[in-house]
Amino acid sequence: MMSIRSNPSPAAAAPPQEDAWTTSHQRLLPHWHSVSLSHQHPTLPISISRVNQFDAARLDIEMSAMLKEQLVNVFSLMKPGMLFQYEAELDAFLEFLIWRFSIWVDKPTPGIALMNLRYRDERAMALGGNVRSGLEGPGLTVAQKMWYCIAAVGGQYVWARLQSFSAFRRWGDSEQRPLARRVWGLMQRIEGLYKTASFGNLLIFLFTGRYRNLIERALRARLVYASPNMNRAVSFEYMNRQLVWNEFSEMLLLLLPLLNSSTVKSFLHPFSKDKSSSSKEDDSICPICRASPTLTYLALPCQHRYCYYCLRTRCAAVPSFRCSRCSEPVVAMQQHGSVVEHKPHSQ
Numbered sequence: 185m186m187s188i189r190s191n192p193s194p195a196a197a198a199p200p201q202e203d204a205w206t207t208s209h210q211r212l213l214p215h216w217h218s219v220s221l222s223h224q225h226p227t228l229p230i231s232i233s234r235v236n237q238f239d240a241a242r243l244d245i246e247m248s249a250m251l252k253e254q255l256v257n258v259f260s261l262m263k264p265g266m267l268f269q270y271e272a273e274l275d276a277f278l279e280f281l282i283w284r285f286s287i288w289v290d291k292p293t294p295g296i297a298l299m300n301l302r303y304r305d306e307r308a309m310a311l312g313g314n315v316r317s318g319l320e321g322p323g324l325t326v327a328q329k330m331w332y333c334i335a336a337v338g339g340q341y342v343w344a345r346l347q348s349f350s351a352f353r354r355w356g357d358s359e360q361r362p363l364a365r366r367v368w369g370l371m372q373r374i375e376g377l378y379k380t381a382s383f384g385n386l387l388i389f390l391f392t393g394r395y396r397n398l399i400e401r402a403l404r405a406r407l408v409y410a411s412p413n414m415n416r417a418v419s420f421e422y423m424n425r426q427l428v429w430n431e432f433s434e435m436l437l438l439l440l441p442l443l444n445s446s447t448v449k450s451f452l453h454p455f456s457k458d459k460s461s462s463s464k465e466d467d468s469i470c471p472i473c474r475a476s477p478t479l480t481y482l483a484l485p486c487q488h489r490y491c492y493y494c495l496r497t498r499c500a501a502v503p504s505f506r507c508s509r510c511s512e513p514v515v516a517m518q519q520h521g522s523v524v525e526h527k528p529h530s531q
Contacts, residue, residue, distance in 0.1 A: 230319065230408065230409075231393055232301070232393055232394075232406075232407060232408055232409065233393075234389065234390065234393050236299040236300075236301060237299070237301065237393075237396050237407050238396070239295070239299055240293070240295040240296045240298070240299040240301055240407070241295065241396060242295065243294065243295030243298055243299070244282070244293050244294065244295035244296070245295075246295075247282070247293075247294045247295060248275070248278050248279065248282065251278050251281075252274065252275070252278055255274065255278070272341055272344045272345050272348065273341070275340075275341070275344070276337055276338075276340070276341035279336065279337045279340070280333070280337050282294075283332070283333050283336070283337055287303065287324065287329055287332060287333075288329055288333075290323045290324075292410065296407065297410075300409055300410050300411060301407045301408065301409060301410060302323065302407070302408060302409075302410040303323060303324050303405045303406070303407060304321040304322070304323065304324075304405070304406050304407075304408045305321065305322050305323065305324055305325060305328065305404065305405065306321075306394075306404040306405070306406045307404050308321055308322050309321045319408050319409050319410075319412060321408070324403075324405055328403045328405055331402075331403055332399060332403060332405070335399045335402075336399055346371065347371070350364075350367070350368055350371065355367060355368035356368045378398075381398055382397065382398060385397065385398050385401060394406055467488065467489060467509075468489065469489075470489065470490050470491040470494050471488070471490070471507075471508040471509050472490065472491065472494035472495075472498065472508060473491055473494050475491070477489055477490060477491040477492070478491065478492075479491065479492040479493075479519075480492075480519070480520040481495050481496075481517050481518065481519050481520065482517065482518045482519075482520055483495060483507050483514045483517055484514065484515060484516040484517060484518055485512070485515065485516075486507045486509070486510050486512045486514075488507055488508075488509045488510065489520065490517075492519075495514075495517055496517070499514060499517065
């Protein structure tokens with residue numbers, strides 16, 4: 185006989201436990217988190233050197249100063265003081281040129297480029313994206329570039345002109361014009377608030393390493409590294425030349441006080457090529473000061489003529505002083521037409 189095995193009906197199966205769903209949820213929750221995080225691209229925390237950012241700003245200032253110096257030299261033949269009247273316009277023009285050929289064309293300024301930095305739109309990074317090193321991100325938008333020019337170039341020019349105009353008109357000392365006095369007080373308050381805000385931004389920058397000034401913070405233009413790996417392309421030729429020159433100068437400073445100039449001259453005198461001219465040299469002038477002696481003294485025993493003060497000071501300074509004409513040791517000195525005066529001994 186064939187036995188027929190019947191399958192149990194769903195109704196006959198044992199019901200699941202009451203906490204089965206809770207247990208399955210807790211078991212699958214870590215796997216769900218790992219899957220959800222794999223599809224996200226979080227912004228990697230990066231740290232940009234604060235020293236590099238400050239050095240970049242300093243280099244930009246020095247670059248502007250160098251350009252200004254060259255431009256001033258072009259107008260050096262103009263009327264003195266004429267260029268001083270347009271100093272604010274000159275500074276604004278140079279800042280505009282740097283902005284036009286760097287930030288406007290998506291290039292860093294010279295100082296920022298030397299520090300391997302670039303501007304990044306931090307607002308775009310908040311939306312997420314493909315992040316691998318933390319340095320990715322688009323540059324500044326056209327609106328950010330325009331506002332940067334308006335604030336950094338136009339704002340500084342307007343403020344500098346307003347300050348010079350108010351100082352020339354003496355708004356702060358005006359007592360008969362209360363409106364000018366109020367405008368002057370308002371300018372002082374604005375300047376104080378700006379300096380206070382700049383100081384607060386500096387403290388925040390030192391803590392977080394973001395946004396060197398208020399303009400960058402307002403535009404959310406952050407400086408990041410342009411390249412993760414920067415090759416150190418340094419030429420040591422100039423450094424070696426400086427080291428050699430420094431060592432040579434230190435050696436000269438050490439040896440020159442030990443050398444006697446008259447001894448060196450007497451040593452080199454036999455090797456001099458111009459012996460004929462020295463033999464025919466006029467004996468009526470002092471060989472030290474090259475002038476006619478006002479108080480003539482003779483060096484003994486060679487009896488060559490000297491000024492009294494020239495011969496006296498040389499004999500007092502150098503115990504073994506030799507005549508500048510014949511290199512013979514001077515043992516005494518005598519006034520022309522008087523008795524012998526022995527050479528003074530240095531103490």
